[in-house]
Amino acid sequence: MKVVTVGTGMAAAEFVERLRLDGFAGEIVMCGDEEFAPYSPCVIPFYLAGEPLETVYWKGSDFYGRYRVTPRLADPVVEVDAERRLVRTASGRSEQYDRLFYAAGARSWYPRPDWLDTRGVFGFKTLSDMVAIDRYIREHNVGEAVVFGGGFIGVDAALALWHRGLAITLVHRNTRVLSQMTDEEGGQFATAKLVEKTGMDIRLRTTVADIVTTGGELSAVRFSDGTARETKLLIVAIGVSPNSEPLRGDDKGVPSDRQMLAEAGIYAAGDVAVTPHAVTGEAGVYATYPNAMRQARTAARHLLNGDGSYAGSVNTNVLKKHIDFPIVSAGSFTGEPVTWQRGDVWRRVYLKDGMINGYIIIGDTKMSGYVYQLYVSRQRVDGTIRTILSSPRHDAYYRQVTGCGAGRASGRGYGMQGVMAG
Numbered sequence: 001m002k003v004v005t006v007g008t009g010m011a012a013a014e015f016v017e018r019l020r021l022d023g024f025a026g027e028i029v030m031c032g033d034e035e036f037a038p039y040s041p042c043v044i045p046f047y048l049a050g051e052p053l054e055t056v057y058w059k060g061s062d063f064y065g066r067y068r069v070t071p072r073l074a075d076p077v078v079e080v081d082a083e084r085r086l087v088r089t090a091s092g093r094s095e096q097y098d099r100l101f102y103a104a105g106a107r108s109w110y111p112r113p114d115w116l117d118t119r120g121v122f123g124f125k126t127l128s129d130m131v132a133i134d135r136y137i138r139e140h141n142v143g144e145a146v147v148f149g150g151g152f153i154g155v156d157a158a159l160a161l162w163h164r165g166l167a168i169t170l171v172h173r174n175t176r177v178l179s180q181m182t183d184e185e186g187g188q189f190a191t192a193k194l195v196e197k198t199g200m201d202i203r204l205r206t207t208v209a210d211i212v213t214t215g216g217e218l219s220a221v222r223f224s225d226g227t228a229r230e231t232k233l234l235i236v237a238i239g240v241s242p243n244s245e246p247l248r249g250d251d252k253g254v255p256s257d258r259q260m261l262a263e264a265g266i267y268a269a270g271d272v273a274v275t276p277h278a279v280t281g282e283a284g285v286y287a288t289y290p291n292a293m294r295q296a297r298t299a300a301r302h303l304l305n306g307d308g309s310y311a312g313s314v315n316t317n318v319l320k321k322h323i324d325f326p327i328v329s330a331g332s333f334t335g336e337p338v339t340w341q342r343g344d345v346w347r348r349v350y351l352k353d354g355m356i357n358g359y360i361i362i363g364d365t366k367m368s369g370y371v372y373q374l375y376v377s378r379q380r381v382d383g384t385i386r387t388i389l390s391s392p393r394h395d396a397y398y399r400q401v402t403g404c405g406a407g408r409a410s411g412r413g414y415g416m417q418g419v420m421a422g
Protein backbone atom coordinates (compact mmCIF):
# COMPACT_ATOMS: atom_id res chain seq x y z
CA MET A 1 0.00 0.00 0.00
CA LYS A 2 1.27 3.48 -0.89
CA VAL A 3 0.48 6.39 1.43
CA VAL A 4 0.80 10.02 0.35
CA THR A 5 0.51 13.02 2.65
CA VAL A 6 -0.41 16.53 1.55
CA GLY A 7 1.57 18.62 4.00
CA THR A 8 4.73 17.92 5.95
CA GLY A 9 3.56 19.68 9.10
CA MET A 10 2.65 18.57 12.60
CA ALA A 11 -0.31 16.35 11.73
CA ALA A 12 1.39 14.71 8.75
CA ALA A 13 4.60 14.04 10.69
CA GLU A 14 2.71 12.53 13.62
CA PHE A 15 0.68 10.35 11.23
CA VAL A 16 3.77 9.07 9.41
CA GLU A 17 5.68 8.46 12.64
CA ARG A 18 2.77 6.47 14.07
CA LEU A 19 2.51 4.36 10.91
CA ARG A 20 6.20 3.49 10.95
CA LEU A 21 6.39 2.87 14.72
CA ASP A 22 3.38 0.57 14.44
CA GLY A 23 4.97 -1.47 11.66
CA PHE A 24 3.72 0.00 8.39
CA ALA A 25 6.22 -1.15 5.74
CA GLY A 26 4.65 0.33 2.58
CA GLU A 27 5.81 3.31 0.56
CA ILE A 28 5.26 6.82 2.03
CA VAL A 29 5.53 10.05 0.03
CA MET A 30 5.14 13.43 1.78
CA CYS A 31 4.27 16.46 -0.39
CA GLY A 32 5.01 19.92 0.98
CA ASP A 33 5.04 23.47 -0.28
CA GLU A 34 8.10 24.44 1.78
CA GLU A 35 11.58 22.94 1.67
CA PHE A 36 12.01 21.89 5.28
CA ALA A 37 11.84 18.77 7.41
CA PRO A 38 8.65 18.69 9.52
CA TYR A 39 8.75 21.53 12.03
CA SER A 40 6.55 22.82 14.83
CA PRO A 41 4.87 26.16 14.06
CA CYS A 42 4.28 26.48 17.81
CA VAL A 43 8.02 26.75 18.33
CA ILE A 44 9.10 28.84 15.32
CA PRO A 45 8.58 32.16 17.19
CA PHE A 46 11.36 31.03 19.58
CA TYR A 47 13.73 30.90 16.61
CA LEU A 48 12.91 34.54 15.94
CA ALA A 49 13.40 35.29 19.62
CA GLY A 50 16.94 33.91 19.41
CA GLU A 51 16.83 30.10 19.76
CA PRO A 52 18.81 27.99 17.24
CA LEU A 53 17.00 26.90 14.06
CA GLU A 54 17.43 23.20 14.92
CA THR A 55 14.97 23.53 17.82
CA VAL A 56 12.03 23.89 15.42
CA TYR A 57 12.53 20.39 13.96
CA TRP A 58 10.38 18.81 16.56
CA LYS A 59 10.80 15.22 15.36
CA GLY A 60 14.40 15.66 14.17
CA SER A 61 15.84 17.18 11.01
CA ASP A 62 16.58 13.63 9.73
CA PHE A 63 12.86 12.77 9.79
CA TYR A 64 12.50 11.71 6.14
CA GLY A 65 15.50 9.37 6.20
CA ARG A 66 14.70 7.91 9.60
CA TYR A 67 11.12 7.03 8.64
CA ARG A 68 11.91 5.97 5.04
CA VAL A 69 9.85 8.74 3.49
CA THR A 70 10.20 10.14 -0.04
CA PRO A 71 9.82 13.93 0.34
CA ARG A 72 8.45 15.99 -2.53
CA LEU A 73 9.16 19.50 -1.31
CA ALA A 74 8.74 23.13 -2.41
CA ASP A 75 6.00 22.03 -4.82
CA PRO A 76 2.44 22.67 -3.56
CA VAL A 77 -0.32 20.19 -4.29
CA VAL A 78 -2.91 22.01 -6.39
CA GLU A 79 -5.44 19.26 -6.97
CA VAL A 80 -6.59 15.99 -5.46
CA ASP A 81 -8.14 13.71 -8.08
CA ALA A 82 -10.06 11.34 -5.82
CA GLU A 83 -11.44 9.32 -8.74
CA ARG A 84 -7.99 8.46 -10.12
CA ARG A 85 -6.44 8.45 -6.64
CA LEU A 86 -3.68 10.90 -7.41
CA VAL A 87 -2.53 14.38 -6.43
CA ARG A 88 -1.21 16.97 -8.85
CA THR A 89 1.37 19.58 -7.95
CA ALA A 90 2.10 23.12 -9.16
CA SER A 91 5.12 21.91 -11.17
CA GLY A 92 2.92 19.47 -13.12
CA ARG A 93 3.99 16.38 -11.26
CA SER A 94 1.44 13.76 -10.14
CA GLU A 95 1.63 11.23 -7.34
CA GLN A 96 -0.57 8.13 -7.15
CA TYR A 97 -1.85 6.96 -3.75
CA ASP A 98 -3.77 4.13 -2.15
CA ARG A 99 -4.45 6.21 0.95
CA LEU A 100 -4.16 9.99 1.20
CA PHE A 101 -3.55 11.92 4.42
CA TYR A 102 -4.65 15.48 3.76
CA ALA A 103 -3.10 17.89 6.28
CA ALA A 104 -2.32 21.11 4.42
CA GLY A 105 -2.99 23.31 7.47
CA ALA A 106 -3.97 26.95 7.06
CA ARG A 107 -2.41 30.09 5.61
CA SER A 108 -2.27 33.73 6.70
CA TRP A 109 -5.06 35.94 5.51
CA TYR A 110 -4.10 39.40 4.26
CA PRO A 111 -6.50 42.36 3.91
CA ARG A 112 -4.26 43.66 1.14
CA PRO A 113 -2.17 40.88 -0.45
CA ASP A 114 -0.29 43.53 -2.48
CA TRP A 115 1.35 44.76 0.77
CA LEU A 116 3.50 41.64 0.65
CA ASP A 117 5.24 43.00 -2.47
CA THR A 118 6.83 45.58 -0.17
CA ARG A 119 10.10 44.66 1.54
CA GLY A 120 9.48 44.78 5.29
CA VAL A 121 5.94 43.34 5.31
CA PHE A 122 5.61 39.72 6.44
CA GLY A 123 3.10 37.12 7.58
CA PHE A 124 3.78 35.13 10.75
CA LYS A 125 2.78 31.57 9.93
CA THR A 126 5.56 29.48 8.44
CA LEU A 127 9.22 28.78 8.95
CA SER A 128 9.83 30.54 5.62
CA ASP A 129 8.25 33.66 7.21
CA MET A 130 10.54 33.39 10.27
CA VAL A 131 13.71 32.89 8.23
CA ALA A 132 12.82 35.90 6.06
CA ILE A 133 11.93 38.11 9.07
CA ASP A 134 15.13 37.15 10.88
CA ARG A 135 17.28 37.96 7.85
CA TYR A 136 15.45 41.24 7.26
CA ILE A 137 15.89 42.37 10.89
CA ARG A 138 19.61 41.65 10.76
CA GLU A 139 20.21 43.17 7.32
CA HIS A 140 18.20 46.33 8.03
CA ASN A 141 19.18 46.71 11.66
CA VAL A 142 15.50 46.88 12.66
CA GLY A 143 14.87 48.16 16.19
CA GLU A 144 11.06 48.46 16.18
CA ALA A 145 8.09 46.76 14.57
CA VAL A 146 4.35 47.11 14.10
CA VAL A 147 2.31 43.93 14.60
CA PHE A 148 -1.15 44.06 13.02
CA GLY A 149 -3.44 41.61 14.85
CA GLY A 150 -3.74 40.96 18.58
CA GLY A 151 -5.03 37.39 18.44
CA PHE A 152 -3.02 34.37 19.56
CA ILE A 153 -0.49 34.51 16.71
CA GLY A 154 -0.21 38.31 16.74
CA VAL A 155 0.55 38.36 20.47
CA ASP A 156 3.00 35.47 20.00
CA ALA A 157 4.72 37.52 17.26
CA ALA A 158 4.77 40.68 19.37
CA LEU A 159 6.24 38.87 22.38
CA ALA A 160 8.89 37.05 20.30
CA LEU A 161 10.08 40.31 18.74
CA TRP A 162 9.89 42.11 22.09
CA HIS A 163 12.00 39.30 23.58
CA ARG A 164 14.51 39.90 20.80
CA GLY A 165 14.75 43.52 21.88
CA LEU A 166 12.50 45.32 19.39
CA ALA A 167 10.11 48.09 20.47
CA ILE A 168 6.61 46.90 19.56
CA THR A 169 3.42 48.62 18.48
CA LEU A 170 0.57 46.09 18.53
CA VAL A 171 -2.57 47.12 16.65
CA HIS A 172 -5.85 45.30 17.26
CA ARG A 173 -9.37 46.15 16.14
CA ASN A 174 -11.04 44.73 19.26
CA THR A 175 -11.42 46.17 22.77
CA ARG A 176 -8.71 43.85 24.12
CA VAL A 177 -5.98 41.58 22.80
CA LEU A 178 -6.54 37.80 22.67
CA SER A 179 -10.22 38.54 22.20
CA GLN A 180 -11.05 35.01 21.05
CA MET A 181 -9.45 33.32 24.03
CA THR A 182 -10.77 35.68 26.72
CA ASP A 183 -13.96 37.38 27.79
CA GLU A 184 -14.11 41.18 28.05
CA GLU A 185 -12.83 41.49 31.61
CA GLY A 186 -10.18 38.77 31.35
CA GLY A 187 -8.94 40.20 28.05
CA GLN A 188 -8.66 43.68 29.48
CA PHE A 189 -6.78 42.34 32.50
CA ALA A 190 -4.39 40.46 30.17
CA THR A 191 -3.95 43.51 27.93
CA ALA A 192 -3.12 45.80 30.86
CA LYS A 193 -0.64 43.28 32.30
CA LEU A 194 1.07 42.77 28.94
CA VAL A 195 1.55 46.54 28.63
CA GLU A 196 2.84 46.71 32.21
CA LYS A 197 5.29 43.82 31.75
CA THR A 198 6.63 44.60 28.27
CA GLY A 199 6.09 48.31 27.71
CA MET A 200 4.46 47.56 24.35
CA ASP A 201 2.38 50.25 22.71
CA ILE A 202 -0.96 48.42 22.33
CA ARG A 203 -3.51 50.30 20.22
CA LEU A 204 -7.03 48.93 20.52
CA ARG A 205 -10.06 49.56 18.29
CA THR A 206 -7.49 50.34 15.60
CA THR A 207 -6.38 48.73 12.33
CA VAL A 208 -3.65 49.33 9.77
CA ALA A 209 -5.27 51.43 7.07
CA ASP A 210 -2.31 51.71 4.72
CA ILE A 211 1.42 51.43 4.35
CA VAL A 212 3.96 53.98 3.12
CA THR A 213 6.83 52.78 0.98
CA THR A 214 10.08 54.31 -0.16
CA GLY A 215 11.87 52.62 -3.07
CA GLY A 216 9.89 49.39 -2.57
CA GLU A 217 10.69 49.28 1.16
CA LEU A 218 8.33 49.90 4.05
CA SER A 219 8.93 53.26 5.72
CA ALA A 220 5.75 53.88 7.74
CA VAL A 221 2.32 52.50 8.65
CA ARG A 222 -0.89 54.54 8.76
CA PHE A 223 -3.51 53.60 11.32
CA SER A 224 -7.29 53.82 11.08
CA ASP A 225 -7.36 56.51 13.81
CA GLY A 226 -5.49 58.88 11.50
CA THR A 227 -2.10 58.55 13.21
CA ALA A 228 1.01 57.01 11.63
CA ARG A 229 4.22 55.37 12.77
CA GLU A 230 7.57 55.19 11.05
CA THR A 231 8.73 51.59 10.89
CA LYS A 232 10.74 49.25 8.69
CA LEU A 233 8.86 46.11 9.80
CA LEU A 234 5.17 45.22 9.68
CA ILE A 235 3.89 41.78 10.70
CA VAL A 236 0.38 40.97 9.51
CA ALA A 237 -1.31 38.38 11.74
CA ILE A 238 -5.01 39.06 11.51
CA GLY A 239 -6.31 35.64 10.64
CA VAL A 240 -5.88 32.38 8.76
CA SER A 241 -7.93 30.31 6.34
CA PRO A 242 -7.75 26.54 5.80
CA ASN A 243 -5.80 25.25 2.78
CA SER A 244 -8.69 23.07 1.65
CA GLU A 245 -8.96 24.20 -2.01
CA PRO A 246 -7.03 21.30 -3.61
CA LEU A 247 -9.46 18.82 -2.06
CA ARG A 248 -12.71 20.76 -1.70
CA GLY A 249 -12.45 23.69 -4.09
CA ASP A 250 -12.99 26.26 -1.30
CA ASP A 251 -11.29 27.44 1.90
CA LYS A 252 -13.97 26.37 4.36
CA GLY A 253 -12.04 23.37 5.68
CA VAL A 254 -12.51 19.63 5.21
CA PRO A 255 -15.22 17.87 7.26
CA SER A 256 -13.92 14.58 8.68
CA ASP A 257 -15.84 11.75 10.32
CA ARG A 258 -14.92 10.03 13.61
CA GLN A 259 -12.28 7.96 11.78
CA MET A 260 -10.89 11.21 10.33
CA LEU A 261 -12.05 10.14 6.87
CA ALA A 262 -13.12 12.97 4.55
CA GLU A 263 -14.06 10.51 1.83
CA ALA A 264 -13.12 6.96 0.82
CA GLY A 265 -9.35 6.57 1.02
CA ILE A 266 -8.75 10.17 2.16
CA TYR A 267 -8.09 11.18 5.76
CA ALA A 268 -8.06 14.86 6.74
CA ALA A 269 -6.59 16.19 9.98
CA GLY A 270 -5.07 19.23 11.67
CA ASP A 271 -5.81 22.89 11.00
CA VAL A 272 -7.60 22.07 7.74
CA ALA A 273 -10.06 19.59 9.27
CA VAL A 274 -13.59 20.34 10.45
CA THR A 275 -14.34 18.18 13.49
CA PRO A 276 -16.92 18.06 16.30
CA HIS A 277 -16.17 19.71 19.64
CA ALA A 278 -15.68 17.07 22.35
CA VAL A 279 -18.02 18.79 24.79
CA THR A 280 -20.56 20.70 22.69
CA GLY A 281 -20.49 18.60 19.50
CA GLU A 282 -20.32 21.79 17.44
CA ALA A 283 -18.46 21.28 14.14
CA GLY A 284 -15.55 23.63 13.50
CA VAL A 285 -11.87 24.05 12.77
CA TYR A 286 -10.16 23.67 16.16
CA ALA A 287 -6.66 24.64 15.15
CA THR A 288 -4.36 23.57 17.96
CA TYR A 289 -1.45 21.22 18.23
CA PRO A 290 -3.09 18.72 20.66
CA ASN A 291 -6.13 18.34 18.40
CA ALA A 292 -3.90 17.79 15.35
CA MET A 293 -1.94 15.10 17.21
CA ARG A 294 -5.00 13.19 18.33
CA GLN A 295 -6.57 13.38 14.89
CA ALA A 296 -3.38 12.11 13.22
CA ARG A 297 -3.13 9.19 15.66
CA THR A 298 -6.80 8.29 15.09
CA ALA A 299 -6.25 8.23 11.31
CA ALA A 300 -3.07 6.13 11.61
CA ARG A 301 -4.82 3.65 13.84
CA HIS A 302 -7.75 3.40 11.47
CA LEU A 303 -5.49 2.88 8.47
CA LEU A 304 -3.49 0.14 10.22
CA ASN A 305 -6.19 -1.67 12.20
CA GLY A 306 -9.53 -0.44 10.87
CA ASP A 307 -10.56 0.75 14.35
CA GLY A 308 -10.33 3.82 16.58
CA SER A 309 -12.69 6.73 16.88
CA TYR A 310 -11.94 10.43 17.41
CA ALA A 311 -13.46 11.73 20.63
CA GLY A 312 -13.69 15.31 19.36
CA SER A 313 -11.65 18.50 19.62
CA VAL A 314 -11.34 20.98 22.45
CA ASN A 315 -10.82 24.70 21.86
CA THR A 316 -8.00 25.06 24.36
CA ASN A 317 -5.76 28.10 24.05
CA VAL A 318 -2.48 28.12 25.90
CA LEU A 319 -0.15 31.09 25.60
CA LYS A 320 3.00 30.39 27.59
CA LYS A 321 5.81 31.93 25.62
CA HIS A 322 8.60 34.52 25.84
CA ILE A 323 7.38 35.97 29.15
CA ASP A 324 6.49 34.64 32.59
CA PHE A 325 2.83 35.47 32.22
CA PRO A 326 0.80 32.44 31.03
CA ILE A 327 -2.76 32.65 29.74
CA VAL A 328 -4.93 29.54 29.32
CA SER A 329 -8.56 29.20 28.29
CA ALA A 330 -11.09 26.74 26.88
CA GLY A 331 -14.79 26.31 26.27
CA SER A 332 -17.48 28.93 26.03
CA PHE A 333 -17.61 32.10 28.12
CA THR A 334 -21.31 31.92 28.90
CA GLY A 335 -23.11 30.88 32.06
CA GLU A 336 -22.55 31.90 35.66
CA PRO A 337 -19.08 33.44 36.15
CA VAL A 338 -17.04 32.59 39.24
CA THR A 339 -13.95 34.78 39.51
CA TRP A 340 -10.88 34.90 41.74
CA GLN A 341 -8.17 37.53 41.46
CA ARG A 342 -5.06 38.45 43.38
CA GLY A 343 -2.21 40.63 42.07
CA ASP A 344 -1.11 39.35 38.66
CA VAL A 345 -3.38 36.31 38.86
CA TRP A 346 -6.90 36.29 37.44
CA ARG A 347 -9.01 33.13 37.21
CA ARG A 348 -12.57 32.74 36.01
CA VAL A 349 -14.77 29.73 35.39
CA TYR A 350 -18.19 29.86 33.74
CA LEU A 351 -20.67 27.37 35.21
CA LYS A 352 -23.69 25.83 33.51
CA ASP A 353 -25.80 23.18 35.26
CA GLY A 354 -23.10 23.03 37.93
CA MET A 355 -20.43 22.03 35.38
CA ILE A 356 -17.63 24.05 33.79
CA ASN A 357 -18.78 25.60 30.54
CA GLY A 358 -15.56 27.51 29.94
CA TYR A 359 -12.59 28.96 31.82
CA ILE A 360 -9.88 31.62 31.61
CA ILE A 361 -6.80 31.43 33.80
CA ILE A 362 -4.24 34.24 33.67
CA GLY A 363 -0.91 34.82 35.40
CA ASP A 364 -0.59 31.54 37.31
CA THR A 365 -1.89 28.49 35.46
CA LYS A 366 -0.42 25.75 37.65
CA MET A 367 -3.80 24.11 38.15
CA SER A 368 -5.15 24.53 34.63
CA GLY A 369 -4.63 20.85 33.74
CA TYR A 370 -6.94 19.92 36.57
CA VAL A 371 -9.56 22.47 35.53
CA TYR A 372 -9.28 21.16 31.96
CA GLN A 373 -10.01 17.62 33.17
CA LEU A 374 -13.00 18.82 35.18
CA TYR A 375 -14.28 20.57 32.06
CA VAL A 376 -13.95 17.69 29.59
CA SER A 377 -15.10 15.01 32.04
CA ARG A 378 -18.28 17.02 32.80
CA GLN A 379 -18.03 16.78 36.58
CA ARG A 380 -20.21 18.90 38.88
CA VAL A 381 -18.00 21.49 40.53
CA ASP A 382 -20.43 24.09 41.90
CA GLY A 383 -19.55 23.12 45.49
CA THR A 384 -15.76 23.18 45.06
CA ILE A 385 -14.85 25.57 42.27
CA ARG A 386 -14.26 28.61 44.51
CA THR A 387 -11.74 26.69 46.57
CA ILE A 388 -10.04 25.34 43.45
CA LEU A 389 -9.74 28.78 41.84
CA SER A 390 -8.19 30.35 44.92
CA SER A 391 -5.80 27.47 45.47
CA PRO A 392 -2.07 28.04 45.14
CA ARG A 393 -1.62 24.33 44.46
CA HIS A 394 -0.29 22.64 41.35
CA ASP A 395 -1.91 20.01 39.08
CA ALA A 396 0.23 17.35 40.72
CA TYR A 397 -1.54 17.92 44.04
CA TYR A 398 -4.95 17.30 42.49
CA ARG A 399 -3.68 14.30 40.56
CA GLN A 400 -2.58 12.82 43.86
CA VAL A 401 -5.76 13.46 45.83
CA THR A 402 -8.28 12.79 43.08
CA GLY A 403 -6.48 10.61 40.53
CA CYS A 404 -7.41 13.24 37.97
CA GLY A 405 -5.11 15.85 36.40
CA ALA A 406 -3.47 17.22 33.28
CA GLY A 407 -4.44 14.99 30.37
CA ARG A 408 -2.87 14.28 27.00
CA ALA A 409 -4.85 17.02 25.36
CA SER A 410 -3.11 19.58 27.52
CA GLY A 411 -0.47 19.30 24.85
CA ARG A 412 2.88 18.78 26.51
CA GLY A 413 5.96 18.05 24.50
CA TYR A 414 5.83 19.57 21.07
CA GLY A 415 9.32 20.81 20.91
CA MET A 416 10.22 23.18 23.66
CA GLN A 417 9.57 22.55 27.29
CA GLY A 418 6.72 24.46 28.80
CA VAL A 419 5.42 26.02 25.59
CA MET A 420 2.01 24.64 25.95
CA ALA A 421 1.65 22.71 29.13
CA GLY A 422 -1.99 22.88 30.11
Ligand SMILES: Cc1cc2nc3c(=O)[nH]c(=O)nc-3n(C[C@H](O)[C@H](O)[C@H](O)COP(=O)(O)OP(=O)(O)OC[C@H]3O[C@@H](n4cnc5c(N)ncnc54)[C@H](O)[C@@H]3O)c2cc1C
Binds near residue numbers: 012044270
Ligand atom coordinates in the same frame (compact mmCIF):
# COMPACT_ATOMS: atom_id res chain seq x y z
C1 LIG B 1 3.22 31.11 15.05
C2 LIG B 1 2.33 29.98 15.50
C3 LIG B 1 2.31 29.62 16.83
C4 LIG B 1 1.49 28.58 17.26
N1 LIG B 1 1.50 28.25 18.59
C5 LIG B 1 0.69 27.26 19.03
C6 LIG B 1 0.67 26.90 20.40
O1 LIG B 1 1.36 27.49 21.22
N2 LIG B 1 -0.15 25.88 20.78
C7 LIG B 1 -0.93 25.20 19.88
O2 LIG B 1 -1.66 24.28 20.27
N3 LIG B 1 -0.93 25.53 18.58
C8 LIG B 1 -0.15 26.54 18.13
N4 LIG B 1 -0.13 26.85 16.80
C9 LIG B 1 -1.00 26.08 15.89
C10 LIG B 1 -0.32 24.74 15.54
O3 LIG B 1 0.94 24.99 15.00
C11 LIG B 1 -1.19 24.00 14.54
O4 LIG B 1 -2.42 23.70 15.17
C12 LIG B 1 -0.54 22.71 14.05
O5 LIG B 1 0.69 22.97 13.43
C13 LIG B 1 -1.48 22.01 13.08
O6 LIG B 1 -0.82 21.02 12.35
P1 LIG B 1 -1.11 20.87 10.79
O7 LIG B 1 -0.27 19.73 10.33
O8 LIG B 1 -2.55 20.83 10.52
O9 LIG B 1 -0.60 22.23 10.14
P2 LIG B 1 0.89 22.70 9.90
O10 LIG B 1 1.78 22.20 10.98
O11 LIG B 1 0.81 24.16 9.65
O12 LIG B 1 1.29 21.96 8.55
C14 LIG B 1 0.66 22.20 7.33
C15 LIG B 1 1.56 21.68 6.24
O13 LIG B 1 0.93 21.75 4.97
C16 LIG B 1 1.84 22.29 4.02
N5 LIG B 1 1.03 22.79 2.91
C17 LIG B 1 0.16 23.83 2.88
N6 LIG B 1 -0.43 23.92 1.66
C18 LIG B 1 0.08 22.91 0.93
C19 LIG B 1 -0.12 22.47 -0.40
N7 LIG B 1 -1.00 23.06 -1.22
N8 LIG B 1 0.58 21.40 -0.84
C20 LIG B 1 1.45 20.77 -0.03
N9 LIG B 1 1.69 21.15 1.24
C21 LIG B 1 1.01 22.20 1.70
C22 LIG B 1 2.64 23.27 4.83
O14 LIG B 1 3.85 23.61 4.21
C23 LIG B 1 2.85 22.45 6.09
O15 LIG B 1 3.89 21.51 5.90
C24 LIG B 1 0.68 27.88 16.33
C25 LIG B 1 0.71 28.24 14.99
C26 LIG B 1 1.53 29.28 14.57
C27 LIG B 1 1.55 29.65 13.11
